[in-house]
Amino acid sequence: MRDSAILIIVTILFFVTIPCGAHSGVSVSLKLDRTEATLADSIRMVVGVSGTRSSDLRPVVQGLENFGVSQGGTSTRLEVINGQVNSGADYTYFLRPQKTGTFQIGPARVSVDGRTFISNQETLTVTKPAYKSGLERGPLFLFAGLSSSKVYVEEQAIYTLRLYHKSRVSNVSLDLPKVEDLTFKQLGKPQEYQGIYDGQSYQVVEVRYALIPSRAGSYAIGPSRMNMTVIQPKAQSGWGLFDDPFFSFSSGRPTTLASDSLKFDVLPLPQKGRPADFCGLVGDFKLESRLEPSKIKAGDSATLTVLVSGRGNANRIPDLKMPGLDHIKVYADEPVLNIRPDEKGLAGSKTMKWALVPEKEGNYEIPPLSISFFDISRHQYRELRTSTYALFVMPGGEQQAKAPPRPATKGKAIPPAKQVVKEIGRDILPVHTSMRDLEGTYMLRPDRLTFLLVVLIPVFVYATAFWTMKLRKKSSGAGAGATPKKAARTFIKRYRKGEMTPGALTYALRDYLNERFGLSLGLVTPDEAGEILESRGVSSETANSLRNFLQRLEDTVYSGKGNDPYDMGDGIVNVIRRIERELR
Numbered sequence: 093m094r095d096s097a098i099l100i101i102v103t104i105l106f107f108v109t110i111p112c113g114a115h116s117g118v119s120v121s122l123k124l125d126r127t128e129a130t131l132a133d134s135i136r137m138v139v140g141v142s143g144t145r146s147s148d149l150r151p152v153v154q155g156l157e158n159f160g161v162s163q164g165g166t167s168t169r170l171e172v173i174n175g176q177v178n179s180g181a182d183y184t185y186f187l188r189p190q191k192t193g194t195f196q197i198g199p200a201r202v203s204v205d206g207r208t209f210i211s212n213q214e215t216l217t218v219t220k221p222a223y224k225s226g227l228e229r230g231p232l233f234l235f236a237g238l239s240s241s242k243v244y245v246e247e248q249a250i251y252t253l254r255l256y257h258k259s260r261v262s263n264v265s266l267d268l269p270k271v272e273d274l275t276f277k278q279l280g281k282p283q284e285y286q287g288i289y290d291g292q293s294y295q296v297v298e299v300r301y302a303l304i305p306s307r308a309g310s311y312a313i314g315p316s317r318m319n320m321t322v323i324q325p326k327a328q329s330g331w332g333l334f335d336d337p338f339f340s341f342s343s344g345r346p347t348t349l350a351s352d353s354l355k356f357d358v359l360p361l362p363q364k365g366r367p368a369d370f371c372g373l374v375g376d377f378k379l380e381s382r383l384e385p386s387k388i389k390a391g392d393s394a395t396l397t398v399l400v401s402g403r404g405n406a407n408r409i410p411d412l413k414m415p416g417l418d419h420i421k422v423y424a425d426e427p428v429l430n431i432r433p434d435e436k437g438l439a440g441s442k443t444m445k446w447a448l449v450p451e452k453e454g455n456y457e458i459p460p461l462s463i464s465f466f467d468i469s470r471h472q473y474r475e476l477r478t479s480t481y482a483l484f485v486m487p488g489g490e491q492q493a494k495a496p497p498r499p500a501t502k503g504k505a506i507p508p509a510k511q512v513v514k515e516i517g518r519d520i521l522p523v524h525t526s527m528r529d530l531e532g533t534y535m536l537r538p539d540r541l542t543f544l545l546v547v548l549i550p551v552f553v554y555a556t557a558f559w560t561m562k563l564r565k566k567s568s569g570a571g572a573g574a575t576p577k578k579a580a581r582t583f584i585k586r587y588r589k590g591e592m593t594p595g596a597l598t599y600a601l602r603d604y605l606n607e608r609f610g611l612s613l614g615l616v617t618p619d620e621a622g623e624i625l626e627s628r629g630v631s632s633e634t635a636n637s638l639r640n641f642l643q644r645l646e647d648t649v650y651s652g653k654g655n656d657p658y659d660m661g662d663g664i665v666n667v668i669r670r671i672e673r674e675l676r
Contacts, residue, residue: 118143120211122153122198125285126298127214127435130221132288135187136164139200139211142180145170148203151183155197155213160188189218221288229290231258234318236351243305244359246374246405247468248437251276251303253316253351256287256294260323262344262617263595264646266299269314273307274356279433281647302438304405308360315350322347361466365473373465375404381478383458390488393449398478399441400463406431406440412461414446420456420483423447450485458483579607580672584665591657594645597664601642604668618642630674637667 118141125136139151145168164184187197198213239250253266268276279300287296305311321344361374380399388394400409407429414422425445432439450456458481467474583604592600602616605624616624622639626632641664648658 118204118207118209120151120200120202120209122200122211122214124197124214124216126283128217128219129189130219130288131189131192132221132291133189134286135189135216136285137185137187137197139183139185139202140180141183141202141204141209142178144204145179145181146204147181148205151200151202151211153185153198153200155195156187158190158193158195160190162186162188187216192218192220194218221291229256232256232261232322232347232349234316234349234351235289236313236316236354238303238313238354238356241355242357242359244374244466244468245305245308245361246372246408248302248304248375248404249356250279250437251301251313253299253301253318254287255297255318255349256289257297257322258294260617261320261347262323262646263598264297264318264320265595267317267319268301269316271311271313273305273309274311274313275304275306277302277304277433277438279435279437300435302433303356304438305356305358308358311356311358313354313356315353317351318349320347320349321345362472367464367473367475369462370464370466370473371408371410373405373408373410373463374468375402375406375465376467376469377402377404377406377409377463377465377476379463379476379478381461383481383483386482387484387486388450389486390450390453392488393447394483396446396448396458396481398444398461400444400476401439401441403437403439404465404468406438406442409440409442410463411442412444412463414461415459417448417456417458419451419454421449421451423449448483450483453485453487456483456485457481576608576610579604580668582607583668587665591659593656594648594658597658597660598642598645601638601664608671616642618646625671628675630671634667634670634674638671641667 121140121142123138123140129135137153139153141147141151162185164186166181166183168179168181170179194215194217196213197216198211200211202209202211233256235252235254235256237252237254239252241249243249255261255264279302283298285296285298287294323344377400380401381397383394383396385394396414398412409429411427414424416422423446425447428443430441430443432441448458460477460480462475462477464473464475466472583600586600587597598616601621605616605621606612609624609628611624618639621642622635625635625638641660644660645658
């Protein structure tokens with residue numbers, strides 16, 4: 093055990109001290125904590141460098157002329173995943189807008205060993221601060237807003253919910269309004285940052301949804317409701333020792349907040365100019381295509397690839413049909429649809445491929461394929477077409493001309509023909525083919541004294557030592573450890589009785605921590621749970637696993653599914669068992 097620990101320490105020191113290649117695998121990224129802010133806000137910007145933990149100079153970021161910039165510190169990281177060493181550094185800055193407008197932040201340039209690496213760009217929209225409306229908001233309120241109050245059918249609007257709070261909150265669950273013909277789709281995870289409202293500073297939790305209407309008309313969107321527990325610190329008792337904050341605990345007060353109602357107008361798509369093949373695709377899309385190769389032999393195949401991508405209801409991108417071609421056999425691959433939600437809405441793409449196998453030589457023309465959509469920026473229909481491609485086919489070999497083309501196997505390899513097993517030699521050691529070959533050898537029998545000495549005595553010694561150690565441990569910790577050890581069994585039994593809601597699972601984990609460590613916590617956050625475990629000797633990896641489970645539960649309630657059963661599989665049970673093993 094000691095040798096293993098020494099080996100681990102030496103390995104870690106080896107990876108820490110080895111230089112990371114600066115020229116291979118270095119990448120730079122730029123990220124803002126939000127894409128919309130006011131003149132009174134402070135925006136957090138992180139420039140991340142992967143592949144190295146050092147650079148020649150600090151990053152140089154473009155597009156900051158209209159912002160006040162202050163540094164927030166630098167952190168480095170080193171990860172070893174499956175034998176791969178990944179190092180990096182994060183540079184944090186805080187931006188203070190000086191004027192309203194839409195700004196392009198970045199790219200960031202980082203120099204490493206004389207080479208310059210460039211990051212992506214981010215768009216930031218700055219507006220004026222919200223003015224007082226005569227309504228006293230208080231220290232805790234829920235705000236709802238729409239990116240546009242008027243859209244077309246199938247055009248997405250961004251529905252934003254912001255929880256402004258000055259007190260700590262936990263066990264948050266969200267109930268979205270239910271409106272017929274309106275669909276809410278969550279865009280990414282909730283974001284947390286510090287914001288300003290009516291001149292006061294708040295902690296803000298922001299959740300965004302794509303709101304997609306399927307029918308024209310005027311809609312009244314009711315209030316969203318957010319249930320939570322507001323953590324209130326207990327008043328100090330004035331009894332000396334227990335006035336120390338370390339011994340004080342917090343209690344929670346259940347609270348429900350409701351946002352304002354909103355109005356929403358949906359316009360029908362115009363009939364004028366509507367193409368015959370229009371399938372309901374709305375947004376901003378583009379089309380790319382290529383034919384590879386353009387010159388082949390008869391019997392070989394060329395691949396036509398068409399990619400349709402853009403922002404909008406990408407799930408409506410149709411499967412294009414290849415027309416019949418003379419003397420060319422066409423094999424269509426399965427289309428691949430990829431939906432990518434981000435803070436700006438829903439985007440996506442669809443990739444379609446066809447294998448073209450000409451039967452004889454000649455020059456062939458591959459006709460264009462087309463797709464139509466409604467362009468919301470131009471308020472009109474548009475048609476996208478691929479290029480017309482020329483395919484040059486040369487004469488093929490006799491074997492190629494006779495061999496029929498085979499369709500794609502969708503990634504499955506064709507099994508090789510079965511071969512006859514041949515004997516290529518014999519093992520040096522003898523191979524026994526009969527039980528008689530073993531006759532005459534010495535065998536241990538239960539009626540011999542040797543059997544008792546070789547088999548039974550070691551078992552007896554091991555059992556005696558095992559129970560001696562167990563009785564000593566039980567006698568030293570009897571009574572005090574009985575209840576904590578029962579905590580894990582109680583949680584697992586409670587969890588396996590049936591599906592539980594995210595809120596019920598959070599309370600069950602809280603009860604486990606209270607019973608296991610003799611605490612009386614009213615509420616527990618993911619970070620608090622991780623700190624409790626690490627302070628009791630649990631490894632950081634196991635503590636982070638429980639922290640991630642609690643974070644997933646909190647993220648689920650933000651998606652409006654806080655009252656639905658939630659199945660975490662056996663993952664949470666395995667984490668509890670790992671905690672118990674490490675506490676022994």
